[in-house]
Amino acid sequence: MNYQKRKKLIDVFFQGLFALAAMISASMIVFIVIFIVVKGVSVFLPNYTNPISLFKFLGGLTWRPDQGLYGVLFIVINTLISAFIAILLAFPIAVLTALYIAKIAPKSISKILTTVIELLAAIPSVVYGVFAVGVIVKGVDNLAQIFNYSTFGGRSLLAVAILLAIMILPTMTSLSIVAIKSVKKELIHASLALGASEVQTNFKVVLPAAKSGIFSGLTLGLARAFGEATAVSMVAGNRSIGPTLNPFNITRTLTSTMLSGLNETTGLDYDVRYSVGIVLMLTIIISNIVISYVKKRVGSEV
């Protein structure tokens, strides 16, 4: 074989190899979805050993594997509540911090705070979990005592919400910073030239103009809040009947359900985690759709 021919063959081989790698990488998400859906749905089908009813699963308000009761509805509600409180706590802090870093702070402080945000984003979730069990849970317990309410050692809906707020803070802040920094200078100058104060400009011109980026931060933050597992499991307390609206009561999220009592890798108790996994993915997708709808409505007058 002459050199040119060999070169051509090697070239074809490698290009094929690259294409194969890309096919594998791209098809991974398809594998994930198909396999999890198949396994998650299997527990509802009649040919499963002891199938559970899909209706009872989706509409149930009790999660007692020992009694064969698997109701996911209250878990979804509790997950939504905890994520919503977390967003409520974290969103204003994230946006205002981003505003400070991007527009107000002197360069040195802005650099320090950016590093702070990056460090917060880099902390692994188990470490957040250790912090939550050591600090947040105790704080919630003390707070509950002020209201004359006894908690289960502080493990509660509020503790989960505060923990999630802290964990989604860096994601939302860093995306907001990018969005605020990309607001056109002309807009700001025009606002200032019309006599608006700097603070007015920041709140009435910069933030609405950065809306889109801020909302994508919100979407990512919410997805992280729904999908966060280990740290949340440490402070949720795993309630078996719900839903609960009392912030000092123990709660149960989709992820904490998937992680709790993980002993065997077969049987209904294990397989039903896949069904919960499907519900988790659906929750994330639906919340994304809702946010993009809200995004269109909020600040559309600008």
Place this chain on the structure above:
Amino acid sequence: MTKARKIKDGIKQGFIYLASSITFIILLSIFAFIFITGKDTLSIDMIRNNYWSENYLVSVPDKQVSFTLERDLKATEAFSERYGVVFEDYIDFENQSQLRVSGLSKGSLFLASKDLSIGDNTDDILKIEVGSQIEKLEVVNKDGSIEKFGMIYNTSASELAKSLDAAASIKSVYFISQGGGIWGSLIATLKLIGISLLIALPLGIFTAIYLNEIAKKNKLTKAMESSIELLAGVPSIIFGLMGVIVLYPITTLFNIDGLSIFLGGLTMAVVLLPVVIRSVTESLKTVPNGLRMASLSLGASKSQTIFKIILPSAISGILSAVLLAISRIIGESAALIYTMGTFINDSPKLSEGATSLAVHIWSLMSQEQPNFELASAISIIILAMVLVLNISVKLISKRLDRKLGY
């Protein structure tokens, strides 16, 4: 500006300052809490020890010598000159008082103790090391009578040291070696990093090359790109579920049964794919087009151009992909709980379940009496590693920017 406007502005500005300082305080309190709780437990011994403690029965040789101690004693400690051992009363994390060896003189007789248990190892040297808990210690007195001491008999450190100095010989020592170490998890983490990178790096780099250098800009390529983007948004616990059903069959090809480090590594490889692909893509995009053109016009084939021109220019992106990937593996927990299990393994093999450092923390925290000190100490180690990796990535990308003249 009116007065009302000024006040309103002032209040809003105040909120901005408040929010920023909250962010700062959160980071500070996390670091402070983890460091303060874990700093006393963090030591070389803790890193090098096994997690599970073991029970041993040993005999201690007799020699009429006298030892000295090079350091000062704490109030809770007592020193036996005859055997060269420091005993200490201490309270463990479960709030129970314990009696342990807290120091040994050079050449102490406790370092020459021999295994008394019946079996192959009888009479092998089995040192009573610093940190061992003395459960039961039988002493032969000068009049030939036998006296028993140790934690079972609620002996204090000073009592034990005094009676040892007065004794004729030691009949037997029943002790529990110091556990609570993380050596096994550390090794498991390293193995996990090795396997994950071995799979994720080639796959990720090749994918990035295909999508950027070879593929035509059509709908299929777009679809591939967005499906990889989607992968980045999947929560890690879902990757855990995926690993158990999609990747488990691959491990059975290697005769591995059940959860294993190998399965964890395969799963992490999938988790890492979007990280690697994104980072490599970014650096591929910074390679000037002129280089590609020059190489091709000189007669090099496409794959020659990729391996000899493009990849060397994109090396910093690949390097930062590696560092980011390692930091992701170290921090990952949910996916690994599903694929590697939560049993802490002191001598992890690829085909066995084990815990990475992060899952080790999870194991500790899900016990009824969580060992907070140890969990925080491991957290310090994890934080240090993750921060160093992240800072290095930043430095590398800064260098890359400078090279490109930004």
